[in-house]
Structure formats: structure tokens, C-alpha cells
Amino acid sequence: MKDTQLSDEATAPDEGKADRGEEGRLVGADRVLAVLKELARYSDGVGLEEMTRVIASPKPTVHRALSTLRRAGLADQDDQGRYVLGDEFLRMAFTHHEARPEHVRVRPVLETLAARFGETAHYAVLDGREVVYRAKVDPPTGAVRLTSTIGGRNPAHATGVGKLLLAYQLDTLEAVEKWIGDVPPERRTPQTLCTAEALHAEFQTIRGRGYATDDQENEIGINCIALPVYTTSRIVPSGSVSVSALTYRTSPQTLIDAVDDIRRALGHLGVAGR
Known part of the structure; x- marks a missing residue:
């Protein structure tokens, strides 16, 4: 026209x-x-x-x-x-998205995890103060699913994938304070960590155990576990895979108890580090 x-x-x-x-x-x-x-x-x-x-x-x-x-x-x-x-x-957009090597390599892991837990699996990368979801696989069954979208964003400090990736970039309290700067992190829920001290302590815990959790910190009723993905380096994660669950259906402890299974799924495809 x-x-x-x-x-x-x-x-x-x-x-x-x-x-x-x-x-x-x-x-x-x-x-x-x-x-x-x-x-x-x-x-x-x-x-x-x-x-x-x-x-x-x-x-x-x-x-x-x-x-x-x-x-x-x-x-x-x-x-x-x-x-x-x-x-x-x-x-x-679709050509660029499909050509991303990490998307191609990680998607089978997401499919495995979505089927294993009956919940949504994501792959996300860090972009400044936010995470960007590069891949998503919904569970094959289940009437209630998450509304997240490929290309969607969330505050890094309030998500499992974001906290995990920040933990490997911000290894001192001073680094966390500099990252926060003059813009206080948004408190998305009562559980969201918003101070430099709280985030620094969380990042230390994440580095020590090798995974991050989000217990309704970004959205009430949603929890997740996130692990690092290493597609370009064995030292610095290129992104993070997460299993995001409805709390009433899958508890945070259920995800934590299965962390070794998630590591094995990542390791079998050569995208997991330690």
C-alpha cells in the first residue's frame, strides 16, 4: 500500500x-x-x-x-x-539469532532440562545491568508457563542468571559498589538483594558453590537455579543456563538437589566449566 x-x-x-x-x-x-x-x-x-x-x-x-x-x-x-x-x-533478526553458536550448542541442554523438570529452561547473557534471554524452551507439558521471551530482559541483580554472571565479574566489594554507582538496584520483590554488601556476600557464595539461585527475587511465585556456560572460555562464563520454576510446582530445594544432574547435562555437550 x-x-x-x-x-x-x-x-x-x-x-x-x-x-x-x-x-x-x-x-x-x-x-x-x-x-x-x-x-x-x-x-x-x-x-x-x-x-x-x-x-x-x-x-x-x-x-x-x-x-x-x-x-x-x-x-x-x-x-x-x-x-x-x-x-x-x-x-x-532470525538469521542472526539462529547463527549464534551458543544458541545452537545450548538448546539441546535446555530441551533436556525442560523435559526433566517440567519447567522452563533459559539461556541468558549479561548486558550491562541487565540479562538478555537468548534461548528458551518451555516444558513439553503443563498448563501454566512463564511469559519470558527470547530477547527479553530482566535486572541482573534480581535473577539467578544475572547474579551468577555478575559474581564472576565483580569479585570485590569495591567492584560491586562501582557497578551499582549512583543508581540503586530496583527492589522487584521483598526478597530482592539491593545493597552492595548483600550482593557481594551473595556473589561470594555463588562463586564458592558454582551456581546461583533466585528465590522469588525477580517475581513472586517464581524461583530458579542457574549454572555457568563456557562456550568461549574455560575461565569466564559466556552465559548462564537456568531452570525457572513455579514455586508451588517445583521448590527451590528440588532444583538445588538436582544441581549435579544439570552439571552433567551441560558437561555432556562440552559447554560447562566447573
């Missing part, structure tokens, strides 16, 4: 100067990326008016960003004029 709502050249009164010069180009690029990220939230598409309101930018500015994305194949319009992610974006 041809986009006839606004011409690509349409410009808000103050946009001409903003788009000139290095700083202007940077702002423009940031705006295009903001539109792209917001577009991903609307699987059924979104209209220009709504996108303009959410992005809080002039309509011509948002329209130009959408036009740029359409020319690149990263956005498209349906027959009702609503904008959706383009096929090229999806092709790039």
Missing part, C-alpha cells in the same frame, strides 16, 4: 536545522531507532497518530522515520495504513 498520509519531505518548522550537522544526524538516527523499537511492541500494527503520541515527536518527524524504515525494508504498512515490522527486519 502506498503511504499517502504525509510526503517524505514534510518537515516540522524546527526540524530543518535539527537535521543538519553531526549532532543533528545523531539525533535523527536516535529518533529512527526509537521508532523502530516502539514499532516492535505492536504485533498488529500501529497508526501514525498513535506512534506520534508515544514517541512524543512532531508527526512529520515520526513519519520521516517510518519512511526511512520502510525504504530499508525494516517497516511496512498493511492495507489499513498501520505500520508493522518489515520482513527484512524479521529476516535479519
